[in-house]
Amino acid sequence: MKHLPALVLLGFALPLLAGKPNMLLIVSDDQGYNDLGCLNPELITPHLDRLAREGVRLSNFYVSWPACTPSRGSLLTGRYPQRNGMYDMIRNEAPDYGHRYTPEEYAVSFERIGGMDERELLLPSLLKPAGYTSGIFGKWDLGALKRYLPTRRGFDTFYGFVNTGIDYFTHERYGVHCMVRDLEPTREDVGTYCTYLFEREALRFLDQHHAKPFFLYVPFNAPHGSSSLDPRIRGTVQAPETFQRMYPPVDESFQDGTRYGKSATVPTRAKRLRDYRAALTCMDASIGNLLKALDDKGIADDTVVIFFSDNGGGGGADNRPLRGGKGKTWEGGVRVPCIIRWPSRLPKGVVNDAFLTSLEIVPTLLRAAGAQVPPGLVLDGFDMLPVLQGKAAPTRAEMFWKRKDFLGARVGNWKWVEMGDKGGLFDLSKDPGEEKDVSETHPEVLARVKAAFHAWLSEMNSAEPRGPFKDF
Numbered sequence: 001m002k003h004l005p006a007l008v009l010l011g012f013a014l015p016l017l018a019g020k021p022n023m024l025l026i027v028s029d030d031q032g033y034n035d036l037g038c039l040n041p042e043l044i045t046p047h048l049d050r051l052a053r054e055g056v057r058l059s060n061f062y063v064s065w066p067a068c069t070p071s072r073g074s075l076l077t078g079r080y081p082q083r084n085g086m087y088d089m090i091r092n093e094a095p096d097y098g099h100r101y102t103p104e105e106y107a108v109s110f111e112r113i114g115g116m117d118e119r120e121l122l123l124p125s126l127l128k129p130a131g132y133t134s135g136i137f138g139k140w141d142l143g144a145l146k147r148y149l150p151t152r153r154g155f156d157t158f159y160g161f162v163n164t165g166i167d168y169f170t171h172e173r174y175g176v177h178c179m180v181r182d183l184e185p186t187r188e189d190v191g192t193y194c195t196y197l198f199e200r201e202a203l204r205f206l207d208q209h210h211a212k213p214f215f216l217y218v219p220f221n222a223p224h225g226s227s228s229l230d231p232r233i234r235g236t237v238q239a240p241e242t243f244q245r246m247y248p249p250v251d252e253s254f255q256d257g258t259r260y261g262k263s264a265t266v267p268t269r270a271k272r273l274r275d276y277r278a279a280l281t282c283m284d285a286s287i288g289n290l291l292k293a294l295d296d297k298g299i300a301d302d303t304v305v306i307f308f309s310d311n312g313g314g315g316g317a318d319n320r321p322l323r324g325g326k327g328k329t330w331e332g333g334v335r336v337p338c339i340i341r342w343p344s345r346l347p348k349g350v351v352n353d354a355f356l357t358s359l360e361i362v363p364t365l366l367r368a369a370g371a372q373v374p375p376g377l378v379l380d381g382f383d384m385l386p387v388l389q390g391k392a393a394p395t396r397a398e399m400f401w402k403r404k405d406f407l408g409a410r411v412g413n414w415k416w417v418e419m420g421d422k423g424g425l426f427d428l429s430k431d432p433g434e435e436k437d438v439s440e441t442h443p444e445v446l447a448r449v450k451a452a453f454h455a456w457l458s459e460m461n462s463a464e465p466r467g468p469f470k471d472f
């Protein structure tokens with residue numbers, strides 16, 4: 001290939017890259033709908049509060065599944081979990097019931113061999129032709145085998161853990177080390193609290209790549225409960241003492257309790273709550289340092305920052321005024337805190353009540369980047385920028401959830417839920433807490449919403465088959 005002088009290359013590249021925003025996508029893990037300092041003054045989140053003051057806070061923003069793996073897969077593919085094939089967790093549940101895997105046994109378990117179908121196109125690979133460099137630092141959760149790792153799925157660089165949860169200090173899950181740099185396991189940081197590590201790596205990425213358009217994905221595992229076989233650790237969220245001390249002191253002793261139906265020594269409720277909040281505040285401090293880096297490099301105006309929680313809160317979280325939490329198709333499981341800041345394009349300090357979801361993120365960022373959607377690729381969302389700008393624009397009409405036999409549908413302001421013997425039809429415009437089942441007084445609405453759900457399910461069932469769960 002003929003080498004062109006650098007100035008010619010630069011002159012060619014600059015107009016193409018001009019106007020392309022940088023992207024900082026921050027995802028928290030199991031943070032409750034009400035868990036922002038700007039909503040609840042008992043919590044300390046000054047940097048997320050700043051983000052809300054400088055951007056748009058969304059009050060009706062949903063994820064596509066009420067727990068980690070499918071929500072994150074949907075985020076990066078822009079497709080419903082039932083369409084991209086990752087519609088349940090990549091997770092071994094036996095340790096919850098006391099089973100202790102040997103390393104050999106664990107290595108061939110589903111948690112280590114399952115992954116996002118390789119035919120799925122992830123956001124970083126769609127952004128690459130538009131000139132973006134992509135990095136991910138944090139929780140991957142879409143497969144642990146090399147073929148599934150981020151740098152095989154469009155990311156240029158990765159440091160983090162591959163599965164759905166770890167001990168924040170040892171970086172182990174069930175006694176097996178889980179940190180990976182690009183494609184290789186690494187023990188370089190054993191003993192260091194992992195939020196600090198993800199911040200460190202994200203700051204390093206910004207130092208190296210801020211001069212050209214970038215997509216920086218920082219999926220923290222905070223404030224998710226710690227993964228450990230020890231119920232004293234497993235029952236809470238690890239957090240550095242510096243951040244624990246920012247909250248009123250609690251009794252640090254443990255108590256007799258139960259874990260998965262067996263007697264166990266567990267943390268007190270007060271300690272769990274304090275630890276959850278401390279982990280959240282620590283993550284907030286890291287987010288503050290990332291925002292400061294954007295300021296210091298003079299790129300904040302042209303960087304779109306998106307923050308949301310991957311699913312509703314569990315454990316020490318507060319999902320008020322919503323009903324239910326993580327794992328459920330009630331609002332508290334799928335409607336999450338979300339803030340989007342883009343100083344050059346979006347208003348400041350606005351709370352926007354539009355019905356939007358994480359499925360909108362891929363189309364919005366592709367449009368912002370001037371990137372093409374490959375022919376034939378079905379995306380389940382739309383460019384939400386006009387909605388975020390407060391322009392008269394159509395918002396989402398409907399959204400559907402299915403976690404095993406837990407079902408949910410929102411059509412307009414109507415929400416239908418079916419979870420075993422619980423559920424009903426709710427009018428979210430009057431009843432965001434899903435307290436008053438109006439099925440009997442609005443049978444025609446119930447029939448319409450259920451019909452919409454089944455039409456969606458039928459479409460998902462007839463979509464091109466994808467692994468790992470579908471039998472095809």
Ligand SMILES: [Ca+2]
Binds near residue numbers: 310
């Ligand atoms: Ca989660």
